[in-house]
Amino acid sequence: MAKPSFQAARIPGFATIAMLAFVALYLPILTLVVYSFNSEISMSNWGDLTLNWYAKAWANEQVKDATIRSLTIAGFAAVISTALATMAALGTTRRKAFKGQTFIYVVINQPLMVPEIVTAVALMILFGLIKTVTGVHGLGYLILAHSAFCIPFAYLPIRARLEGMDLTLETAAADLYASPWHTFRRVTLPLLMPGIIAGAMLAFVVSLDDVVITEFVKSAGQDTLPTYMLGQMRRQLTPEINAISAGLLALTVLMLTAFFLLTRKDD
């Protein structure tokens, strides 16, 4: 294949613009992290450097509770939605288009197309009905809701990976008397792994971040970290929020780094 004659990286000023873009994106977050060490409550005054707010956040029962809940829901949602998304991707790609495929595609990606508040209210009404009729409460509803809207986020990377995969490998496996299940387990799945991991990561992060749907679907005692932070907005914000945000940021960065390192051994 001929090397492309146009390379974006060669445009003069590219590096500068890239740096500026990074700064513009990350400066607010950096400011947030810096002010989490501020001993003064207001962001207009700078007091002394202190780790007080981190200690406060750590000791705050509600924060701990909300964090654990957020991570639990995100974990379950990522697993469930990735499993379903993998099946969906395998079913909808690399085959002759069948009748109603576009419709299936729309249904899978519906959470991306419909405004989040609409999904949130719809789920709230549905679950409210179910809860009143069956009397079953619990975290399951939130997990279900999160899994549902995380599916398209897991689906798209996996689908992209599948489309780029070489079909001949599977045909070769079939030629060598491998059963379809065997082919899937030993050939397709390993090749698909980077896509699945990417999809799972994305689903995890999206579920962790979610505010609107969780705010509406949650019931008694089910605050997640974002909804807890939303609830704090109406009153005076203290740097405790900064500390929590910095902690969440650190966790996300750690996770992404770990995954990056784990998946670096490429095919």
Place this chain on the structure above:
Amino acid sequence: MKRLLTATALLLASTGLATAEGTLQLFNWGNYTSPELLAKFEKETGIKVTVTDYDSNDTALAKIEAGGHGFDLVVPSATYVQIFAEKGLTVPLDLAKLPNHGNIAPEWQNVSWDEGRKNSIPWQWGSVGISVNTDVYKGDPNTSALFLDPPDELKGKINVVPEMQDIIGLATRYHGGEYCSEDLEVLKKVRDTLMAAKPNWIAMDYGATEKMTNGDWAASVNWNGSSMRIRLDNDKVVYGYPKEGYPLWMDSVMLLKDAQNVDNAYTFMNFILQPENAAMISNFARYANGVAGSTEFMDPVMASAPEVVIPAEHVAAGVFPPTCNEKSREYMTAIWTELMK
């Protein structure tokens, strides 16, 4: 796979068990409930209170209406108390179970949106007025003219919070109209005044506590508690009570119809009607409470603050805006949409 299913089933069931004996589910505004109060309550009665947050009355109303929420108590604002009661989402209080009901301060025992306090008990209340930095403007702060017809010193330095009901309410009273007016003459004047004043506002945003402390804004329509906090940082800032009329707000505790822990709810409501406990709420949320005799237990800074204890000459101008009907809300929304363009 099997372990996943079992874990999911357990999670599904586990939180349901939480609404057993000795618990209470309080649905309240975020950062509005003192953890010390809840700890003291648990120590005295053994009941564990779980607080779930909401950020607006509308969210709370939507969730309660949808059903299956699992809450026992909710704390809506004044106008929403009527809405909750009328929709049958809450139940009238059984006064026999509330021996401390008489502790409610006399001025709050009969409010337009809850006669005789049969449906709700006070949590916190406050007012909407104007915070002014007297270094910039030395005139009378007790008038809505400061934002509706800004004096030269405040042009381009005054902020107006984007609260539709409060701002249009203040402007309507400024023109002598009543809250929830449907009088087109008055509303036209309101709209014209607001549109003419808008170029002189520096912003329509929240955050006065920050922005006035560091001097970015010289004045702002603001809540009294926020103004007190600014004054504690910068003592040149005073809180003005518009003499033309200013809105009061109050958040009150109501008992939900499908509450699971009714007895615990009454115990809690009785508990917060005691002056020393009401004072704990005030010390945390930094607003006034509606219980008589709580001032002696409140933080001295608050007990003496003109933002918290309304000076006698300004009391009459403060009214709770009523719940506006469809027609007047339509007018307000129309004016507001035009203003926000």
